[in-house]
Amino acid sequence: MKRVAVLGGGPSGAFAAETLASAGIPTVLCDEKLAWEKPCGGGLTYKAYHQYPFLLENPTPKRLVREAAIGAGRAGTARLSLDEPLLIYSRYDLNALLLERAARAGAAIEKTRVTRIERNSGGWAITTRTGRIDADYCVVATGARNPLRGFGAELTPRDTMAALGYLVPGDQDRIDIQFLPGLEGYIWVFPRCGHLSVGICGKGVPAQALRSRLERYMAEAGFEIEGAQFYSHLLPSLETPAWKRTQVAGEGWMATGDAAGLVDPITGEGLYYAVRSADLAARMLIGEGAAGAAAAYRRALRRDFTGDLELASRLSKRVYLGRFLFGSVPERMVQFTRRSPRFARVMQDLFAGTQTYAGLKKRLLGNLRGSLLEVALSFGFSRLVPGGSRT
Numbered sequence: 582m583k584r585v586a587v588l589g590g591g592p593s594g595a596f597a598a599e600t601l602a603s604a605g606i607p608t609v610l611c612d613e614k615l616a617w618e619k620p621c622g623g624g625l626t627y628k629a630y631h632q633y634p635f636l637l638e639n640p641t642p643k644r645l646v647r648e649a650a651i652g653a654g655r656a657g658t659a660r661l662s663l664d665e666p667l668l669i670y671s672r673y674d675l676n677a678l679l680l681e682r683a684a685r686a687g688a689a690i691e692k693t694r695v696t697r698i699e700r701n702s703g704g705w706a707i708t709t710r711t712g713r714i715d716a717d718y719c720v721v722a723t724g725a726r727n728p729l730r731g732f733g734a735e736l737t738p739r740d741t742m743a744a745l746g747y748l749v750p751g752d753q754d755r756i757d758i759q760f761l762p763g764l765e766g767y768i769w770v771f772p773r774c775g776h777l778s779v780g781i782c783g784k785g786v787p788a789q790a791l792r793s794r795l796e797r798y799m800a801e802a803g804f805e806i807e808g809a810q811f812y813s814h815l816l817p818s819l820e821t822p823a824w825k826r827t828q829v830a831g832e833g834w835m836a837t838g839d840a841a842g843l844v845d846p847i848t849g850e851g852l853y854y855a856v857r858s859a860d861l862a863a864r865m866l867i868g869e870g871a872a873g874a875a876a877a878y879r880r881a882l883r884r885d886f887t888g889d890l891e892l893a894s895r896l897s898k899r900v901y902l903g904r905f906l907f908g909s910v911p912e913r914m915v916q917f918t919r920r921s922p923r924f925a926r927v928m929q930d931l932f933a934g935t936q937t938y939a940g941l942k943k944r945l946l947g948n949l950r951g952s953l954l955e956v957a958l959s960f961g962f963s964r965l966v967p968g969g970s971r972t
């Protein structure tokens with residue numbers, strides 16, 4: 582392979598470039614901004630840093646958070662200790678870390694916007710704001726607002742959620758997750774180094790309505806909005822049909838990360854899938870060569886995680902908007918987390934990213950009788966010992 586062009590230098594593009602360049606493949610990466618504070622919570626699950634230990638083992642500033650508070654309506658709030666803590670970066674720092682690694686591996690890094698890509702007999706002609714690049718193969722990693730039509734996920738409004746928030750001064754040792762009635766999404770408060778990222782994501786709700794709901798929450802929780810930096814972006818959240826129709830690869834190209842729609846439709850986790858898909862794409866290209874890479878990548882994604890994310894797209898409405906035992910599912914989740922150690926362990930694994938959706942139903946059903954018993958006992962116990970059932 583003479584040259585691979587990686588279009589986009591977020592976590593996905595940067596990691597693809599690092600992996601390709603490390604294997605000795607001449608690689609050029611183009612990003613219009615390079616390291617920047619992309620609107621994002623910046624939270625990485627245990628699954629991500631366990632598989633890619635360099636995400637944890639580096640001197641870049643970051644937070645490890647060992648507690649979560651989950652709230653929903655009348656159920657109040659449940660505290661959950663995270664045995665596998667959540668790792669939180671500022672996106673500027675995370676992007677810079679990954680781009681530096683790509684450069685150190687030998688990738689050429691160019692700060693420029695890609696405006697067009699065209700197939701020709703020799704490969705690809707890539708037009709940028711500053712000139713033209715020729716390459717044999719393209720990795721498209723231009724994120725959720727991918728401007729390159731026909732390459733990657735075609736996101737209809739139904740296949741995205743709005744996600745927005747504020748960076749506010751402050752500090753706390755836990756993350757907060759707040760469910761709101763009738764919202765397929767949630768509010769988060771993530772502590773970062775030196776500030777908090779307070780945001781909301783929601784499906785099928787206009788961004789302005791989400792912003793109002795977030796501001797009401799922030800006012801009630803005592804967060805200062807005046808002077809806080811506002812951010813907003815699109816979050817891919819593919820509906821089930823989109824998982825079937827999405828083109829993640831074609832002749833001479835592969836799409837990775839948000840550009841391919843690879844985000845968990847329930848949690849909005851995208852960073853792990855951005856890195857993981859980049860890893861798979863690069864390894865398929867290294868192992869199979871240009872001719873076989875696209876088909877091998879599609880198969881590898883399916884084997885690895887897209888089947889589970891497609892299942893998540895079918896479960897999402899039931900998780901946020903469903904009812905269980907005469908209450909909303911989020912309220913029951915909070916109550917069960919507070920009162921059943923078995924259920925709390927399931928929640929811990931969901932926060933760690935180690936519980937697949939395929940295994941979730943079976944585990945919940947298998948645990949149901951035990952969890953209900955624990956809840957019933959805890960109700961009796963907590964009448965005698967107030968607060969005695971905290972996890």
Ligand SMILES: Cc1cc2nc3c(=O)[nH]c(=O)nc-3n(C[C@H](O)[C@H](O)[C@H](O)COP(=O)(O)OP(=O)(O)OC[C@H]3O[C@@H](n4cnc5c(N)ncnc54)[C@H](O)[C@@H]3O)c2cc1C
Pocket residue numbers: 588589590591592593594611612613614615619620621622623624625693694695696722723724725726727728744745746780813814815816837838839840844849850851852853855
């Ligand atoms: C508000 C919000 C909160 C989130 N919180 C979390 C979280 O806490 N945890 C989590 O796991 N996920 C979270 N996500 C999802 C996560 O941000 C994405 O999944 C992740 O950034 C995807 O990485 P990527 O490299 O595919 O795309 P991006 O990070 O979007 O990178 C794309 C890159 O391409 C560049 N680019 C785009 N177009 C061009 C062009 N034409 N020419 C050159 N360069 C171009 C951009 O400058 C950018 O650097 C959140 C998303 C949002 C919107």
